[in-house]
Amino acid sequence: xxxxxxxxxxxxxxxxxxxxxxxxxxxxxxxxxxxxxxxxxxxxxxxxxxxxxxxxxxxxxxxxxxxxxxxxxxxxxxxxxxxxxxxxxxxxxxxxxxxxxxxxxxxxxxxxxxxxxxxxxxxxxxxxxxxxxxxxxxxxxxxxxxxxxxxxxxxxxxxxxxxxxxxxxxxxxxxxxxxxxxxxxxxxxxxxxxxxxxxxxxxxxxxxxxxxxxxxxxxxx
Numbered sequence: 001x002x003x004x005x006x007x008x009x010x011x012x013x014x015x016x017x018x019x020x021x022x023x024x025x026x027x028x029x030x031x032x033x034x035x036x037x038x039x040x041x042x043x044x045x046x047x048x049x050x051x052x053x054x055x056x057x058x059x060x061x062x063x064x065x066x067x068x069x070x071x072x073x074x075x076x077x078x079x080x081x082x083x084x085x086x087x088x089x090x091x092x093x094x095x096x097x098x099x100x101x102x103x104x105x106x107x108x109x110x111x112x113x114x115x116x117x118x119x120x121x122x123x124x125x126x127x128x129x130x131x132x133x134x135x136x137x138x139x140x141x142x143x144x145x146x147x148x149x150x151x152x153x154x155x156x157x158x159x160x161x162x163x164x165x166x167x168x169x170x171x172x173x174x175x176x177x178x179x180x181x182x183x184x185x186x187x188x189x190x191x192x193x194x195x196x197x198x199x200x201x202x203x204x205x206x207x208x209x210x211x212x213x214x215x216x217x218x219x220x221x
Contacts, residue, residue: 056104060091063110070117073124080116086163105210112203119192126188136187137194142179145194148201149175155204159211164204171200
């Protein structure tokens, strides 16, 4: 491209022209790539990439099946199942409207509440269905549950959902039951009530995430 004649630099004009034109041609080729892909997908026998699911219908159906087959062992379990059914209904509504994230978060809240009914059953049967009770609860675990319940009011405020207004107190009540059971060395009751407290807070957290998704707008392409 460059040559030297004494103190003079001589530029090969043809080489310089090609070096300037090549990047422009490359940009033009890249800009045509989406069009080429559309044409390719339009050809017979070539399918476009699959679209992501607009909702979690399989999971919602599974939770619905579990709710319908649940047998509450006490009033607490009955309340948990009824609340689970309510929020699953919201998940189904969000699913139909195409709000997949909110549908998933509402389904998660329903699932957490359904777990409370299951833990209540474990309390009545002396532990879970898969053998002996889980390892004994420790004071460190109880402390972690305590700090988890301290988040409940914040998640409720973020959820803007009056249906969950009683949940922070519910979580605290479960925690206090767990502490009293721990003090009398009833580790089954301590563990199951601590898990119930955590499930209530998980439900609130999921509701807060569902509400937050309504305020998120997709960015411009």
